[in-house]
Every structure is written in C-alpha cells, then in structure tokens.
Amino acid sequence: MxxxxxxxxxxATAFLMWGFAALxxxxxxxxxxxxxxxxxxxWALLAMCVFLLLARRGWSWLPQVLRSPRQLLLxxxxxxxxxxxxxxxxxxxxxxxxxxxxxxxxxxxxxxxCLGVVFFAERLRAAQWVAVGLxxxxxxxxxxxxxxxxxxxxxxxxxxxxxxxxxxYVSLDGMQSLTVETLMMFLPALGFVLYLxxxxxxxxxxxxxxxTILLVGGGFVTAxxxxxxxxxxxxxxxxxxxxxxxxxxxxxxxxxxxxxxxxMPLSRWIGFLFVWLAVCVFAYDQIRSSRARSSAARAEAAxxxxxxxxxxxxxxxx
Numbered sequence: 001m002x003x004x005x006x007x008x009x010x011x012a013t014a015f016l017m018w019g020f021a022a023l024x025x026x027x028x029x030x031x032x033x034x035x036x037x038x039x040x041x042x043w044a045l046l047a048m049c050v051f052l053l054l055a056r057r058g059w060s061w062l063p064q065v066l067r068s069p070r071q072l073l074l075x076x077x078x079x080x081x082x083x084x085x086x087x088x089x090x091x092x093x094x095x096x097x098x099x100x101x102x103x104x105x106x107x108x109x110x111x112x113x114c115l116g117v118v119f120f121a122e123r124l125r126a127a128q129w130v131a132v133g134l135x136x137x138x139x140x141x142x143x144x145x146x147x148x149x150x151x152x153x154x155x156x157x158x159x160x161x162x163x164x165x166x167x168x169y170v171s172l173d174g175m176q177s178l179t180v181e182t183l184m185m186f187l188p189a190l191g192f193v194l195y196l197x198x199x200x201x202x203x204x205x206x207x208x209x210x211x212t213i214l215l216v217g218g219g220f221v222t223a224x225x226x227x228x229x230x231x232x233x234x235x236x237x238x239x240x241x242x243x244x245x246x247x248x249x250x251x252x253x254x255x256x257x258x259x260x261x262x263x264m265p266l267s268r269w270i271g272f273l274f275v276w277l278a279v280c281v282f283a284y285d286q287i288r289s290s291r292a293r294s295s296a297a298r299a300e301a302a303x304x305x306x307x308x309x310x311x312x313x314x315x316x317x318x
Contacts (some may be wrong), residue, residue, distance in 0.1 A: 026096075114132060114161075
C-alpha cells in the first residue's frame with residue numbers, strides 16, 4: 001500500500017475511534033467524570049509504555065527532555081490543556097450532551113485559525129473569514145437553541161485549539177510528547193485515585209470487574225487514536241488531515257441524535273446548518289489552497305529543472 005493511502009487509512013481510523021469514544025465513556029456512568037479522567041490519565045501512561053515497547057523506541061531521549069525547563073513547561077501546559085479537553089468530553093457524553101461535543105469539534109478548526117491570527121500574526125484568506133463568521137453565527141444560534149451559551153462546546157474547542165498551538169513549540173515527536181504529557185499527569189491523577197479509594201468514594205473496584213476493565217481500557221482508548229493520528233500526520237498533507245478530522249464530530253452528531261435520542265428542534269438544526277456551511281467553506285478553501293501550493297511547487301521544480309539542463313553545444317564544422 002502506498003504511503004499516502006496508508007496515512008489516510010491511519011488517520012481515518014484515528015478519527016473513527018474518536019467518534020466511537022462517545023459510546024465508550026457512558027458505560028462508566030457509575031463514576032464521576034473527574035474519577036474517569038484521573039483513571040484515563042493513569043492508564044494512558046501504561047498504554048504509552050506498551051506502545052514504546054512495541055515500537056522499540058526506548059527511553060534514551062527522556063533525560064534530555066528532563067534537562068530542558070522550556071520543553072518541560074511547554075509539555076506541562078499541553079498536558080493541562082488536553083486534560084481540560086478530556087474532562088469536557090467525558091462530562092458532555094456522560095450527561096447525554098454529545099451534540100455539544102460534536103459542535104465543539106466542528107468549530108475547533110475555526111478556533112485554530114483564530115488563534116493563528118491572534119498569536120502567530122497569520123493572515124486569513126477571504127474564505128476563512130467567511131467560515132469564521134458563519135461559525136460565530138452558529139454559536140449564537142446554538143445559544144438561543146440551548147437557552148444558554150454552549151460553554152461545554154466552547155471549552156472543548158478552545159482547549160484543543162490551544163493544545164495544538166502549544167504543541168507547535170514542542171520539539172518532540174508525537175509519541176514522545178504524549179508520553180511526557182502522561183508522565184506529568186500520572187502522579188496527580190494517581191494521588192486522586194488513591195484518595196477516592198481511601199475515602200470510599202472510588203468506584204474502581206466496587207462496581208464490577210467489567211467496570212474496572214473499562215477504566216483501565218480508557219487509557220488505551222485515549223492513547224491509541226492519538227498515536228495513529230501522529231503516524232498519519234507524517235504521511236499525508238495537512239489539508240487531507242483537515243478533511244479527515246470532520247469524521248469524528250459527524251459520528252458524534254449521529255450518535256447523539258440517533259442513538260442517545262437528544263432533541264433536535266428546528267433551532268438546533270439551523271445552528272448546525274450554519275456550522276456545516278462554515279465547514280464546507282473551510283474545506284473548500286483548504287482544498288483550493290492545497291492545489292495552488294502544489295501547482296506552484298510543480299512550476300518551481302520545472303523552472304529549476306529547466307535552468308539546470310545544460311544547453312547543447314553546436315558541433316564543430318569540419
């Protein structure tokens with residue numbers, strides 16, 4: 001299988017897993033979202049250790065990271081942001097607000113480009129401004145539809161966008177960065193789990209063996225799609241990743257509406273219509289921009305090749 005096709009398959013699998021995760025966490029409804037999050041942090045480290053072992057990556061890179069305060073600070077910030085995102089997602093699906101999670105990941109790309117403008121002095125193209133404007137209208141309509149601002153959606157979208165922005169400054173690859181993030185989360189999370197168990201508020205061993213297995217499995221449900229995403233990002237252009245990322249919120253929307261039976265009055269349909277319009281405009285702009293860059297790159301390669309081709313010399317006359 002060509003590398004590009006393999007990358008698309010890996011990326012699609014990652015986003016499918018993130019979509020199906022909306023069905024996984026409600027099985028842990030016997031636990032509070034904070035306890036589920038703590039177990040997710042604890043067992044994600046175990047999952048990353050297993051993946052490092054399988055990949056034969058070793059730990060020789062870790063001491064250099066530990067000697068760099070700047071890298072540790074950046075990874076710590078990333079760990080806090082992804083923890084906030086995880087909690088928001090667990091909480092939203094546990095209270096059957098999966099549609100808010102879907103909305104979050106639909107508007108996340110728009111949040112990302114806004115952060116690019118604010119913190120990286122990036123300039124938006126006209127189509128991107130239109131997409132952002134449609135996204136703002138969608139959030140306004142959803143505020144009316146829900147009767148209040150969809151804070152969970154905004155929390156998840158902004159935390160994940162900020163997580164991506166911080167990761168731009170981290171000089172580790174995806175597997176290494178996620179391993180250090182889970183290392184930093186491990187001790188606080190383990191301390192919270194032990195506190196819950198000591199006070200009798202924990203549910204890890206008091207509900208059922210299946211519940212315990214699901215808590216442990218949460219680490220792998222967390223780490224595996226992130227690992228697949230990292231592998232995909234190395235094999236396919238970001239424009240392709242940008243298209244694939246809408247698989248997860250689409251699945252969340254269908255799960256919330258068709259499986260969990262969340263209400264979809266006309267006002268919410270109108271809000272999601274604006275979201276989907278924003279997504280379509282954003283996707284069209286990404287595809288057009290990617291094609292323009294590819295054409296420019298081919299033209300430049302052809303120009304350089306022509307310049308390097310030696311001009312044939314005329315044969316001397318006898």
